[in-house]
Amino acid sequence: MFVHMSIHYPRPGQEKFLTDSMHRFGAAIIAQPGCKQAHVLKDHKTGRLIGLAIWDNKESWLAARPVMEQAVKDDDFEAWEVKPPDVFHLDEI
Numbered sequence: 001m002f003v004h005m006s007i008h009y010p011r012p013g014q015e016k017f018l019t020d021s022m023h024r025f026g027a028a029i030i031a032q033p034g035c036k037q038a039h040v041l042k043d044h045k046t047g048r049l050i051g052l053a054i055w056d057n058k059e060s061w062l063a064a065r066p067v068m069e070q071a072v073k074d075d076d077f078e079a080w081e082v083k084p085p086d087v088f089h090l091d092e093i
Contacts, residue, residue: 001055003053003055004053004089006087007085008085009082010047014079015049017075017080018077022051023040026039028070033060034056
């Protein structure tokens with residue numbers, strides 16, 4: 001199992017744009033071979049948005065990178081986020 005998790009910090013008033021982008025990203029990857037789950041989550045205490053994708057393995061995730069990039073290529077993350085997301089690539093141990 002391989003997990004791609006990103007923690008996003010939306011600017012005030014920009015959450016909808018960022019959430020829509022994350023849902024586009026998830027819709028693009030869930031159709032890819034090896035992607036088991038894709039979720040957009042919100043921490044209600046901090047307002048942070050979390051993207052969580054669970055894959056069979058890292059190779060499947062790597063093969064889908066072009067699709068991921070294409071899904072959000074025109075998105076204005078600098079306008080929507082306070083700072084770049086924290087991104088984690090996690091292997092089951």
